[in-house]
Amino acid sequence: MTTGLRKGLTSYGDAGFSLFLRKAFIKAMGYSDDALERPIVGITNTFSDYNPCHGNVPDLIESVKRGVMLAGGLPMVFPTISIGESFAHPTSMFLRNLMAMDTEEMIKAQPMDSVVLLGGCDKTLPAQVMAAASADLPTVVLQTGPMVVGNHKGEVLGACTDCRRMWAQHRAGNIDLVEIETISGRLCPSVGTCSVMGTASTMACIVEALGLALPCSATAPAPLADRRRIAEASGKRAAEIAIAGKPKPSDLLTPASVRNAMIVLQAIGGSTNGLIHLIAIAGRAGVPFDLAAFDQLGRVIPVLLNLKPSGAHYMEHLHHAGGLPALMRELTAFLDLDAPNVSGGTLGDAIAAAEQVPNQDVIRSFASPLKPEGAMAILYGNVAPLGAVIKHSAASPHLLRHTGRAVVFDSIEDMTNRIDDLNLDVAAEDILVLRNAGPRGAPGMPEAGYLPIPMKLARQGVKDMVRISDARMSGTAFGTIVLHIAPESAVGGPLAIVHNGDQILLDVESRRLELLIADAELEQRLAALKQSPQQRETPQRGYAKLFEDCVLQADQGCDFDFLLRDGARTTPKKDE
Numbered sequence: 001m002t003t004g005l006r007k008g009l010t011s012y013g014d015a016g017f018s019l020f021l022r023k024a025f026i027k028a029m030g031y032s033d034d035a036l037e038r039p040i041v042g043i044t045n046t047f048s049d050y051n052p053c054h055g056n057v058p059d060l061i062e063s064v065k066r067g068v069m070l071a072g073g074l075p076m077v078f079p080t081i082s083i084g085e086s087f088a089h090p091t092s093m094f095l096r097n098l099m100a101m102d103t104e105e106m107i108k109a110q111p112m113d114s115v116v117l118l119g120g121c122d123k124t125l126p127a128q129v130m131a132a133a134s135a136d137l138p139t140v141v142l143q144t145g146p147m148v149v150g151n152h153k154g155e156v157l158g159a160c161t162d163c164r165r166m167w168a169q170h171r172a173g174n175i176d177l178v179e180i181e182t183i184s185g186r187l188c189p190s191v192g193t194c195s196v197m198g199t200a201s202t203m204a205c206i207v208e209a210l211g212l213a214l215p216c217s218a219t220a221p222a223p224l225a226d227r228r229r230i231a232e233a234s235g236k237r238a239a240e241i242a243i244a245g246k247p248k249p250s251d252l253l254t255p256a257s258v259r260n261a262m263i264v265l266q267a268i269g270g271s272t273n274g275l276i277h278l279i280a281i282a283g284r285a286g287v288p289f290d291l292a293a294f295d296q297l298g299r300v301i302p303v304l305l306n307l308k309p310s311g312a313h314y315m316e317h318l319h320h321a322g323g324l325p326a327l328m329r330e331l332t333a334f335l336d337l338d339a340p341n342v343s344g345g346t347l348g349d350a351i352a353a354a355e356q357v358p359n360q361d362v363i364r365s366f367a368s369p370l371k372p373e374g375a376m377a378i379l380y381g382n383v384a385p386l387g388a389v390i391k392h393s394a395a396s397p398h399l400l401r402h403t404g405r406a407v408v409f410d411s412i413e414d415m416t417n418r419i420d421d422l423n424l425d426v427a428a429e430d431i432l433v434l435r436n437a438g439p440r441g442a443p444g445m446p447e448a449g450y451l452p453i454p455m456k457l458a459r460q461g462v463k464d465m466v467r468i469s470d471a472r473m474s475g476t477a478f479g480t481i482v483l484h485i486a487p488e489s490a491v492g493g494p495l496a497i498v499h500n501g502d503q504i505l506l507d508v509e510s511r512r513l514e515l516l517i518a519d520a521e522l523e524q525r526l527a528a529l530k531q532s533p534q535q536r537e538t539p540q541r542g543y544a545k546l547f548e549d550c551v552l553q554a555d556q557g558c559d560f561d562f563l564l565r566d567g568a569r570t571t572p573k574k575d576e
Contacts, residue, residue: 004074005036007111022111031074038074039242041235042112044103044128045077046119051084053121053200054144055191056222060231064116064142067235073113073242075235080106085122085200093273093472094444096123096130097551097560098543103131112137113242116234120144120192120222122199122475125207126277132212132249133284134563138241139249140342141213142234143204145222146315147192152183158195158315159187160476161308164450172458192222195315196308198475202265202274208324209264210281211252211341215350219319226319237343247342253285256336260347262294263334266301266374267327269310269393271475272483275376280557286565291387291555295378295511297334302369303393304330306362309478310393311370313362321362325354330366379482381513382522383468383494383504386486386555391473392508396464399480400508403516404431404466408500411436412448412471420455428457431466431504435495438470438488439551439558441536443544449473449483466506468513470495470554482506482513484554489534491553496534497525 002008005026009018023036043064047057061077068075081099083092107115115135117128120143132139150157157166166187170180193200204218214234220226241247258278265274275294282289305327307313318327328335329351337348364370375393392400407430409415415434418424426432432451439445449471453462467481470488487493494515498504503516515522539545550560 003113004038004040005111007040007113008109035074038072039113039239040111041068041073041075041238041242042107042110042115043075043077043235044116044118045079046082046124048082048084050087051082051121052188052191053084053193054082054119054124056144056227057118059228060118060142060144063228063231064118064235064238067232067237068239070232071236071239073239076110076112078106078110083121083123083127090442091444091446092121092123093446093558094547096127097547097563099124099127100130100563103128104134107131107135107137113245114138114140114238116140116142116238118142118144120200120204122203122273125200125203126280129207129210129212129281130284130559130563133253133281136248136250138238138246139212140234140238140241141207142231143207143213143217145192145220145224145227146195146201147188147190148221148223148316149195149314150186150189152186156314157183157187158308160194160198160474161196161478163187164477168453168458168463171452171455190221190223194476196476197269197271197305197310197315199271199273201315202268202270202475203277205264205268205270205324206261206274206278209261209328210257211339211347212249214343215325215341215353216323219315219323221316221319241342247340250285252340252342253281253287254339255287257339258282258285258287258289260335260339262297263301263331264324264328266298266376267303267331268305269303269307269370269375272376272389272391273472273475275389276472276484276554276557279555280559283557283559283564291378294376298374298376301331301334301374302366303371303373303375304364304366304369306364306370309476310375317362321357321360322355325350326357327363329354330363377508377511379508379511379513381515383498383513383515384485385494386553388468388482388485388513390480390482390508394478395480399464399466399506401506402431402466402480403503403505404429406431406433406498406500406502406504408433408435408498412442412446415448415451419452422456424454424456426454426457428460428462428465431468431506433495433498433504434467434469434471435489435498436470436534436536438485438490439553440548441470441488441490443547445470445472445554445558447472447474449481450477450479468504468506486553486555488553490536492529492533494522494526497522497529
């Protein structure tokens with residue numbers, strides 16, 4: 001097997017000339033023959049001025065390079081797409097699969113014996129792990145780390161749960177324009193990912209639980225020296241696995257490790273986005289993902305992490321409490337402790353080495369959890385035949401069994417135009433319904449599922465309502481919100497036939513989401529929808545067309561059908 005600079009030679013019809021030409025050009029960068037004979041560790045550069053989550057990437061790259069060279073390897077940095085959550089139109093999820101394709105192809109196209117995937121922002125880590133699963137080159141994932149917390153008037157603040165809470169107060173008229181602008185400068189006091197258990201933190205934990213990142217790598221804040229030491233250690237380990245040729249992602253992404261990640265996702269109060277991404281990662285690895293099993297785990301695995309939005313603390317507090325291994329110590333009865341880690345040990349080894357921190361309130365014991373059940377529940381019913389998800393750990397308990405009148409918005413634009421209309425016919429006990437906000441309908445399944453409380457109700461003090469949609473929600477958000485309804489309305493899902501005034505039942509305990517109409521009426525509406533499908537403009541070129549034609553539904557991770565390990569397609573096509 002060829003390695004190093006000899007790997008993946010450009011085809012000129014003469015292998016000797018191909019290597020000679022490659023060496024001639026790379027020597028223009030000042031490399032010696034000694035350097036060029038060493039195993040090569042690729043390092044992704046995802047720095048971008050549009051991505052403050054990755055603001056520390058240049059520093060981390062230097063630390064990774066130091067680790068690679070300490071272990072006798074040659075570090076080679078290469079750029080890939082960088083996705084900044086709040087800077088990506090129409091939504092970062094629309095670009096996740098593009099980044100995964102870019103990263104996979106660059107790993108396969110360029111000579112490297114292992115790779116360090118350096119990322120953090122919401123869709124970056126899942127895109128990179130999806131790429132790693134497909135390329136199957138020895139890989140170490142290095143998270144950029146969470147930002148540190150801010151402060152306003154003596155109150156600790158962190159993006160972005162507190163962003164939403166403060167903005168809701170502004171909408172309700174309790175915080176004026178001057179103060180909200182001041183707050184905007186205090187919510188994100190450093191580079192790094194959100195400081196709560198949002199999607200970025202969730203994915204950082206999932207990647208560690210899967211064994212693709214070094215133990216304790218998920219939680220160290222971006223500006224801390226700990227983060228750079230983890231980067232150096234990641235580089236050192238990447239050089240070691242470049243020499244050994246293993247472990248590969250296929251050695252680490254197994255049914256056991258995916259189940260471990262499911263358990264961690266439930267126990268940390270993780271983001272609903274984490275579920276979509278974990279499904280997509282499993283699909284790339286050829287590991288079946290069972291939504292029913294995930295839901296059942298949520299019945300027995302409680303939320304143990306006292307972090308916002310489900311609890312009170314922030315990611316840096318989890319780091320100082322012993323990090324993810326300390327949290328997983330409470331779950332040893334459920335985890336597969338023999339699952340291997342890229343570090344060379346096992347999950348059990350990482351847990352055994354976890355720090356014991358007395359008198360901390362961040363990690364709860366199994367006997368005294370933050371919430372009695374896990375973060376998420378999977379719902380089914382005539383509105384969601386393929387499933388929907390609710391993060392009930394961040395919901396209002398009194399709304400978890402609720403029947404209400406549907407107030408329907410046909411699109412995100414429709415919602416934007418009408419939600420604050422003082423003449424909107426809406427009451428606190430109603431259920432807000434948003435459709436055509438799914439993978440194809442939006443497109444890109446934006447984080448619009450966190451429908452704002454209508455202005456007139458917010459000013460009356462209403463803080464939560466039941467909201468349902470085929471959209472996503474930020475992991476930093478909170479409320480009684482049903483998401484990822486599948487199939488989405490844009491492909492003929494039953495959400496498309498809900499009428500204003502219909503009664504809808506949400507019953508989380510029985511895992512039901514039901515449109516309360518007679519079966520005959522339901523069938524009649526679905527038949528009418530099939531005869532007169534919604535007319536919407538579809539893209540005719542470029543990546544947008546590829547997305548429209550090939551994206552799967554939420555229950556299959558919203559990956560492209562042709563990128564799954566088995567290439568299976570289950571999403572309805574437009575003409576089916």
